[in-house]
Amino acid sequence: MSSIKHIIQKIKEGKLKKLIGELLWMYAYVRKYWFLIGVYILLGASGSVLSLGTSVVSRDLVDAVTGVNSAEIVQVAVVYVGVGVSQIFINAVKTRLSLRVRLKVTNEIRSDIYEQVLQTNWESLSKYRSGDLLYRVNGDASMVANTILTFLPNVVTTLISFGGAFVIVVKNDPIMAVIAMAGAPVSFLTSRYSMKKMRDFQRDNQEVASDRTVFDQETFQNLQFIKAFGMVDRVMEKFYKIQKETVDVALLQNKFQQWTTIVTSLVGQAVGYACYGFAAYRLWRGDISYGTMTMFVSMAGSLRGSFSGIISLMPTVIRAGISAERIMEVTSLPRDSMEQKEEAEEAKRRSKEEGVFVRMENVDFAYEEDNWIYQNADISANPGEIVALIGPSGQGKTTTLNLLLGLYHPQKGRVYLGNPGRTAMEASSATRCLFSYIPQSNTLFTGTIADNMRMVKPEATDEEIRQALEAACAWEFVEKLEEGMNTQVRERGTRFSEGQKQRLSIARALLADAPVMILDEATSALDVATERRVLRRIIKKEPHRTILVAAHRPSVFAMCNRVYKIQDHGITQVDEQGIQEFLDAF
Numbered sequence: 001m002s003s004i005k006h007i008i009q010k011i012k013e014g015k016l017k018k019l020i021g022e023l024l025w026m027y028a029y030v031r032k033y034w035f036l037i038g039v040y041i042l043l044g045a046s047g048s049v050l051s052l053g054t055s056v057v058s059r060d061l062v063d064a065v066t067g068v069n070s071a072e073i074v075q076v077a078v079v080y081v082g083v084g085v086s087q088i089f090i091n092a093v094k095t096r097l098s099l100r101v102r103l104k105v106t107n108e109i110r111s112d113i114y115e116q117v118l119q120t121n122w123e124s125l126s127k128y129r130s131g132d133l134l135y136r137v138n139g140d141a142s143m144v145a146n147t148i149l150t151f152l153p154n155v156v157t158t159l160i161s162f163g164g165a166f167v168i169v170v171k172n173d174p175i176m177a178v179i180a181m182a183g184a185p186v187s188f189l190t191s192r193y194s195m196k197k198m199r200d201f202q203r204d205n206q207e208v209a210s211d212r213t214v215f216d217q218e219t220f221q222n223l224q225f226i227k228a229f230g231m232v233d234r235v236m237e238k239f240y241k242i243q244k245e246t247v248d249v250a251l252l253q254n255k256f257q258q259w260t261t262i263v264t265s266l267v268g269q270a271v272g273y274a275c276y277g278f279a280a281y282r283l284w285r286g287d288i289s290y291g292t293m294t295m296f297v298s299m300a301g302s303l304r305g306s307f308s309g310i311i312s313l314m315p316t317v318i319r320a321g322i323s324a325e326r327i328m329e330v331t332s333l334p335r336d337s338m339e340q341k342e343e344a345e346e347a348k349r350r351s352k353e354e355g356v357f358v359r360m361e362n363v364d365f366a367y368e369e370d371n372w373i374y375q376n377a378d379i380s381a382n383p384g385e386i387v388a389l390i391g392p393s394g395q396g397k398t399t400t401l402n403l404l405l406g407l408y409h410p411q412k413g414r415v416y417l418g419n420p421g422r423t424a425m426e427a428s429s430a431t432r433c434l435f436s437y438i439p440q441s442n443t444l445f446t447g448t449i450a451d452n453m454r455m456v457k458p459e460a461t462d463e464e465i466r467q468a469l470e471a472a473c474a475w476e477f478v479e480k481l482e483e484g485m486n487t488q489v490r491e492r493g494t495r496f497s498e499g500q501k502q503r504l505s506i507a508r509a510l511l512a513d514a515p516v517m518i519l520d521e522a523t524s525a526l527d528v529a530t531e532r533r534v535l536r537r538i539i540k541k542e543p544h545r546t547i548l549v550a551a552h553r554p555s556v557f558a559m560c561n562r563v564y565k566i567q568d569h570g571i572t573q574v575d576e577q578g579i580q581e582f583l584d585a586f
């Protein structure tokens with residue numbers, strides 16, 4: 001009665017519901033590969049039947065050898081060898097099939113996570129560390145795929161082994177069956193107790209593994225910085241600390257597992273001895289032959305083994321459940337809304353003649369509750385204008401650009417854009433196609449310069465790329481490279497100077513040919529003359545383009561139609577005198 005209450009309590013707490021949800025999620029993948037998994041199960045099942053057959057045939061073989069049934073010795077020997085050889089081939093096919101399914105399911109889960117991560121609303125996703133996401137894509141996905149492949153087939157094959165052995169033993173000697181099953185209650189209770197513990201251990205394990213991935217990723221990304229600051233020893237210290245944590249968690253889990261294994265094994269061994277003694281007693285009394293005794297002992301072993309097998313499947317489910325939970329957490333994040341996709345594409349088509357304006361109206365925004373970046377903020381940028389955002393560091397320039405890009409949404413007020421004189425659209429993921437954005441940080445990818453350019457326009461010709469590089473004042477150094485635009489950029493553009501990387505990023509943004517261009521301190525590493533040349537060429541290339549720049553330098557302000565200052569939780573438009581005051585103050 002109390003255990004029923006306990007189960008009801010768990011259901012109420014939602015733990016069982018969660019586990020069932022996780023299992024159902026995993027088996028949505030099984031449905032796709034039901035045929036391959038079905039064949040795998042069949043092969044596993046035939047393996048179990050063959051091994052049961054081996055025990056029965058071994059009885060006949062012993063009886064044939066000991067003279068009880070010597071006439072059939074050749075026939076029995078042939079069957080015995082045949083069964084053994086079949087098992088070898090079945091195992092080979094099973095292994096190959098298992099690899100195929102595992103690879104397919106792992107890829108499928110990974111592509112689901114990738115797709116989801118790429119389409120998830122940035123506001124939700126930015127809370128995750130990229131190394132953690134990486135571990136979910138790799139470690140957790142593999143764990144789930146392995147379990148999907150092994151769990152159901154293992155349950156079926158173990159149940160066949162268990163059922164078959166049970167029927168054979170009961171048919172031959174019911175008392176023997178009872179003795180063989182004497183350890184079952186202990187195995188059951190031990191597994192029930194260990195379930196919760198295992199879930200906690202597994203959660204710790206995954207967290208440490210995820211921390212390790214984050215650490216590795218950050219270290220290799222910042223190697224140059226680490227070396228420059230002579231931080232190698234400190235990084236190694238942290239590395240050893242994480243290694244120690246990994247070892248501690250694994251050893252603690254293993255210690256617990258070993259104790260449960262010792263308890264169940266001791267009970268199993270005692271039961272094994274009892275079976276052996278009982279069979280020997282029956283043989284001594286002349287009730288059974290040597291062959292039957294051999295079969296009994298092996299069957300009793302397989303009965304105990306398969307029962308423990310069923311119980312030991314639980315930790316696998318628990319491990320996979322935790323991984324599934326971590327993957328589901330990411331894949332259930334809200335997706336980017338693409339509701340206004342068609343309107344945005346239409347606005348982009350019209351932009352060549354009409355351009356696109358952007359507005360922020362009466363906006364309140366805070367990342368964290370009541371911690372306002374600003375309130376009642378207004379900003380306006382029209383086609384053909386360059387609008388600058390200035391202000392001390394950390395006051396909200398990048399935040400404003402992110403709001404315009406629809407990466408974040410205001411708590412109050414409107415952020416909208418469109419062709420002048422037509423219906424406007426709220427800023428969202430759908431309207432992002434109207435922007436080309438050059439962030440503060442370097443965003444070059446491994447590949448050639450041309451590959452990097454074609455990321456935004458795969459069909460771009462070499463001539464178009466050259467023109468974009470020219471407009472960004474990048475052609476002047478690219479043409480001097482031995483392989484020109486086919487030069488390898490290397491990871492994160494390490495072979496280029498900061499100013500060169502910025503010009504390549506600007507060229508890429510120009511190639512995207514979007515009506516609104518956002519430069520987030522994207523010319524900060526250029527000298528003043530080059531910066532002016534770049535901005536002039538951008539305007540000249542596309543007179544209807546709307547340009548927003550977050551900047552600190554007066555050289556930029558002189559070229560702007562309007563300048564907004566972001567400071568003290570507000571945005572104000574400033575005139576020349578205001579700009580001068582701002583510059584004097586800093």
Ligand SMILES: Nc1ncnc2c1ncn2[C@@H]1O[C@H](COP(=O)(O)OP(=O)(O)OP(=O)(O)O)[C@@H](O)[C@H]1O
Pocket residue numbers: 126367368373391392393394395396397398399400
């Ligand atoms: N994702 C975030 N979650 C919480 N707070 C954030 C987040 N991004 C930025 N902030 C905070 O918002 C404020 C404004 O940041 P923002 O990056 O917009 O400043 P900025 O004016 O562009 O600064 P800088 O000139 O240094 O680039 C800062 O105090 C920053 O700590």
